[in-house]
Amino acid sequence: xxxxxxxxxxxxxxxxxxxxxxxxxxxxxxxxxxxxxxxxxxxxxxxxxxxxxxxxxxxxxxxxxxxxxxxxxxxxxxxxxxxxxxxxxxxxxxxxxxxxxxxxxxxxxxxxxxxxxxxxxxxxxxxxxxxxxxxxxxxxxxxxxxxxxxxxxxxxxxxxxxxxxxxxxxxxxxxxxxxxxxxxxxxxxxxxxxxxxxxxxxxxxxxxxxxxxxxxxxxxxxxxxxxxxxxxxxxxxxxxxxxxxxxxxxxxxxxxxxxxxxxxxxxxxxxxxxxxxxxxxxxxxxxxxxxxxxxxxxxxxxxxxxxxxxxxxxxxxxxxxxxxxxxxxxxxxxxxxxxxxxxxxxxxxxxxxxxxxxxxxxxxxxxxxxxxxxxxxxxxxxxxxxxxxxxxxxxxxxxxxxxxxxxxxxxxxxxxxxxxxxxxxxx
Amino acid sequence: xxxxxxxxxxxxxxxxxxxxxxxxxxxxxxxxxxxxxxxxxxxxxxxxxxxxxxxxxxxxxxxxxxxxxxxxxxxxxxxxxxxxxxxxxxxxxxxxxxxxxxxxxxxxxxxxxxxxxxxxxxxxxxxxxxxxxxxxxxxxxxxxxxxxxxxxxxxxxxxxxxxxxxxxxxxxxxxxxxxxxxxxxxxxxxxxxxxxxxxxxxxxxxxxxxxxxxxxxxxxxxxxxxxxxxxxxxxxxxxxxxxxxxxxxxxxxxxxxxxxxxxxxxxxxxxxxxxxxxxxxxxxxxxxxxxxx
Numbered sequence: 099x100x101x102x103x104x105x106x107x108x109x110x111x112x113x114x115x116x117x118x119x120x121x122x123x124x125x126x127x128x129x130x131x132x133x134x135x136x137x138x139x140x141x142x143x144x145x146x147x148x149x150x151x152x153x154x155x156x157x158x159x160x161x162x163x164x165x166x167x168x169x170x171x172x173x174x175x176x177x178x179x180x181x182x183x184x185x186x187x188x189x190x191x192x193x194x195x196x197x198x199x200x201x202x203x204x205x206x207x208x209x210x211x212x213x214x215x216x217x218x219x220x221x222x223x224x225x226x227x228x229x230x231x232x233x234x235x236x237x238x239x240x241x242x243x244x245x246x247x248x249x250x251x252x253x254x255x256x257x258x259x260x261x262x263x264x265x266x267x268x269x270x271x272x273x274x275x276x277x278x279x280x281x282x283x284x285x286x287x288x289x290x291x292x293x294x295x296x297x298x299x300x301x302x303x304x305x306x307x308x309x310x311x312x313x314x315x316x317x318x319x320x321x322x323x324x325x326x327x328x329x330x331x332x333x334x335x336x337x338x339x340x341x342x343x344x345x346x347x348x349x350x351x352x353x354x355x356x357x358x359x360x361x362x363x364x365x366x367x368x369x370x371x372x373x374x375x376x377x378x379x380x381x382x383x384x385x386x387x388x389x390x391x392x393x394x395x396x397x398x399x400x401x402x403x404x405x406x407x408x409x410x411x412x413x414x415x416x417x418x419x420x421x422x423x424x425x426x427x428x429x430x431x432x433x434x435x436x437x438x439x440x441x442x443x444x445x446x447x448x449x450x451x452x453x454x455x456x457x458x459x460x461x462x463x464x465x466x467x468x469x470x471x472x473x474x475x476x477x478x479x480x481x482x483x484x485x486x487x488x489x490x491x492x493x494x495x496x497x498x499x500x501x502x503x504x505x506x507x508x509x510x511x512x513x514x515x516x517x518x519x520x521x522x523x524x525x
Numbered sequence: 526x527x528x529x530x531x532x533x534x535x536x537x538x539x540x541x542x543x544x545x546x547x548x549x550x551x552x553x554x555x556x557x558x559x560x561x562x563x564x565x566x567x568x569x570x571x572x573x574x575x576x577x578x579x580x581x582x583x584x585x586x587x588x589x590x591x592x593x594x595x596x597x598x599x600x601x602x603x604x605x606x607x608x609x610x611x612x613x614x615x616x617x618x619x620x621x622x623x624x625x626x627x628x629x630x631x632x633x634x635x636x637x638x639x640x641x642x643x644x645x646x647x648x649x650x651x652x653x654x655x656x657x658x659x660x661x662x663x664x665x666x667x668x669x670x671x672x673x674x675x676x677x678x679x680x681x682x683x684x685x686x687x688x689x690x691x692x693x694x695x696x697x698x699x700x701x702x703x704x705x706x707x708x709x710x711x712x713x714x715x716x717x718x719x720x721x722x723x724x725x726x727x728x729x730x731x732x733x734x735x736x737x738x739x740x741x742x743x744x745x746x747x748x749x750x751x752x753x754x755x756x757x758x759x760x761x762x763x764x765x766x767x768x769x770x771x772x773x774x775x776x777x778x779x780x781x782x783x784x785x786x787x788x789x790x791x792x793x794x795x796x797x798x799x800x801x802x803x804x805x806x807x808x809x810x811x812x813x814x815x816x817x818x
Contacts (some may be wrong), residue, residue, distance in 0.1 A: 383786060383788075430795060
């Protein structure tokens with residue numbers, strides 16, 4: 099096979115998915131990670147991340163993929179993406195020490211003409227400071243979405259590329275790799291591209307916050323946000339793909355990181371950014387919706403209620419529990435025994451003194467006074483209302499994302515509480 | 526938010542209540558005493574915090590390792606003189622208590638420290654008082670935070686009601702007393718304003734929890750349910766069995782509401798639950814009748 103060889107340094111969620119996605123375009127890919135066990139597992143077909151279609155695609159394009167724990171193997175690449183994780187602390191601040199070390203070692207291993215492309219989230223100003231000639235150094239915006247990562251990696255809407263001088267053409271090898279994806283290329287200054295990534299997330303947070311704010315109001319005044327959102331999506335100024343589903347605040351870590359970065363930069367340079375702080379305030383408030391609901395609807399009536407909880411992951415189709423609303427809820431339910439089930443995350447992820455793992459979703463409902471659905475896994479939708487009602491001891495279902503069949507539950511005598519739906523206590 | 530230094534609750538052996546004669550102090554003293562805690566309840570007669578020897582006198586009543594609750598105030602502080610008096614009281618309190626290394630200090634502040642439009646109020650809401658009274662509490666909080674070495678908890682109660690309230694301010698207490706006498710209840714406007722009314726016993730229970738957990742930080746004392754003055758007037762009249770009229774008046778001021786987000790209390794004390802308004806009003810009414818009999 100001819101054509102450029104592309105390296106990915108860091109077989110993280112982002113690195114692995116991007117490597118497989120690139121290989122699927124007929125491009126030879128070398129995936130490197132310093133963690134030998136991780137590399138052994140990947141080579142044995144045991145991928146450390148859960149994403150729809152990822153395993154199948156990795157098998158299908160195995161011929162284009164090689165994984166290694168030897169840094170020197172990156173010397174065969176014409177370009178190497180830095181795809182290590184940039185961890186964040188509780189306040190969403192990035193710890194850049196790991197990526198700095200990783201970049202240093204990769205630069206040392208690069209072929210003298212190879213390009214280095216920063217793919218992970220770095221604050222504006224980071225790329226320009228790296229010790230590499232401008233014509234070999236790029237930043238590329240990643241738009242990984244947990245649970246939809248393969249789709250995003252194989253069918254990107256566009257590539258946003260940070261360069262020292264956007265008026266210069268991209269190196270031919272890089273243009274060829276990006277061209278394989280058949281989407282628009284948007285070269286711009288390093289700082290613009292780094293901020294573009296943050297701008298995308300700020301827009302997403304803005305729409306989610308509108309949804310969360312008005313969903314809460316809907317609950318209180320008897321409106322139904324699920325009727326309103328489709329009307330908004332038909333407005334071209336808002337858009338069919340806008341993020342208008344209400345949720346339990348913003349979670350996952352990356353959006354919070356970007357908001358923290360905007361707040362920090364605005365504070366440094368004196369620009370006005372109070373709306374960003376308001377997004378965070380609203381997010382913290384909505385995150386505890388289920389906790390307030392369980393106190394109001396369950397414990398106020400039955401102080402020793404038994405709870406069943408479905409879902410631990412921070413969202414469906416992922417093993418990630420970072421900032422998971424489910425785990426945050428569980429942390430505040432210590433006095434009450436809970437049974438839990440998640441298709442992927444083990445019950446041990448829940449820091450709770452009285453947690454019992456059960457083997458199926460329906461088992462969670464058995465004997466429970468209240469059932470709480472904290473992650474909208476698709477398989478939970480298959481639960482039948484009649485089975486739930488028969489299994490439960492009580493009649494309260496707190497289902498923020500509306501995973502279960504509301505009308506059927508109500509017909510079975512269950513009070514069903516959903517984000518953005520009118521509160522019908524005891525309905 | 527509160528941080529519990531005692532994860533497992535354990536009541537302190539001795540609690541000094543500075544301001545034990547007032548509505549909150551009295552209720553707290555009774556509640557703690559009933560739990561077997563040795564309570565030193567100090568009123569102005571015991572230690573006058575405005576007197577020159579206040580700090581020495583207070584220090585003489587506090588032992589090392591005591592938990593100390595500071596609830597005395599010249600309230601409501603409506604003018605500069607009252608503001609300064611209250612600050613001098615705080616200064617004397619800090620000086621007296623600091624002489625004895627207490628294990629824990631609890632300050633009973635007020636939700637008037639928050640901005641009027643801070644809905645829904647939680648413990649992270651900005652303090653931006655619009656009244657002299659609110660500024661007084663905010664300033665005292667700062668004095669205590671700066672100068673008390675022991676772990677400090679600040680509780681900020683919303684409007685309180687209960688049988689033994691010596692004040693007769695607009696709200697459940699006055700309405701109940703008017704209704705008991707069959708007299709008309711006069712509302713500001715039509716009583717549209719919604720407020721969060723807390724039954725006095727809940728304040729004592731929550732301060733007891735704060736003391737047992739040796740918590741530090743801030744906790745609002747509010748039920749999370751706001752009710753209009755009109756609804757409260759109707760409830761009190763219904764409970765009284767009398768036929769008091771509820772009389773609206775021409776509105777002088779715009780309608781404002783106050784709502785609380787009480788999530789932090791659910792996290793700090795998951796097992797605690799507030800007395801619902803209907804039950805609290807009933808208990809206050811029957812306590813009034815008991816006092817009369």
